[in-house]
Amino acid sequence: MTGRRAKGKEREELVVDAAAKAIADLGLANVRVSDIAERAGMTPGHVTYYFPSKTELLMLAIRQSEEALVEQVEAELGGIDDPWARLERLIDLSASDGRGDTGWILWFQVWSDAATNDTVAEVHNELDERWRQILIDVIAYGGERGVFAYTDLDDAAQLISATIDGLSIQLTVGAPKLARARMLDLCMQASAAFLAAPVALQADAS
Structure with missing residues (x-):
């Protein structure tokens, strides 16, 4: 990559980071180009040069966030x-x-x-499927070693994913009486229930 291209890439990443912070602080509908530019230390003209659409910035911001998460997951x-x-x-x-x-x-x-924008829905489905596959791989890993039991791998992943999403939403909006430690404990309790051997299988084993 040439020096000019590398610098351009760095600026794009800076804008995406700034957009993520602005969207999180203000909401996409309320974000102005000047809000992003201020956080990026650029002029509004520079921001629109790289990304003319706020929706495009949202898609890049969520992709960047998910890429960082996947890298950490795979590393650990x-x-x-x-x-x-x-x-x-x-x-x-x-x-x-x-x-x-x-x-x-x-x-x-x-x-x-995603409910009204096909482009956003497509990105949502792509990222959601990637995350679900990571969870499926983890569950299958336990199943292959005789530690997890389930009647349907996809269903188990869907139930655990829904639990994480639901409790994370509550935590993110500041639900009272839900500390993060309790949320994680509830997720593990639910996972233990979803990954327990069916009653018939337990009876056979005894």
Whole structure:
């Protein structure tokens, strides 16, 4: 990559970072180009030169956020042998960090826009499927070792994913009486229930 292209790429990433912060702070509908420019330390003209559409910026911001998460997940999970510990770490990495979590606020915006915007819906489905496949791989890893039991792998992943999403939404909006530690504990309790052997299988084993 030439020096000019590298510099242009750095500026694009700077704008995307600034857009993510602005969208999380103000909401996509309320964000002005000047808000992004101020956070990026650029002029509004520079921002619109790289990204003429706020929706495009939202898509790039959520992609960048998810890429960073996937890189961390891939770097850490392979070194965890115990299936339950591996699942617990995945939940810890992907769940909300608390009220105002930037990554989760970006997802709020994506979910909202995906209902009426086909382009946003396509990106949402792509990223959601990627995350779901990571979760499926973790569950399958435990199943292959006889630690997890489930009647349908996809259903188990869907149920655990829905639990993480639902509790993370509550945590991100500041639901009372839901500290992050309790949220993670509830996610693991739900996972234990979803990944327990069916009653008939338990009876056969005894």
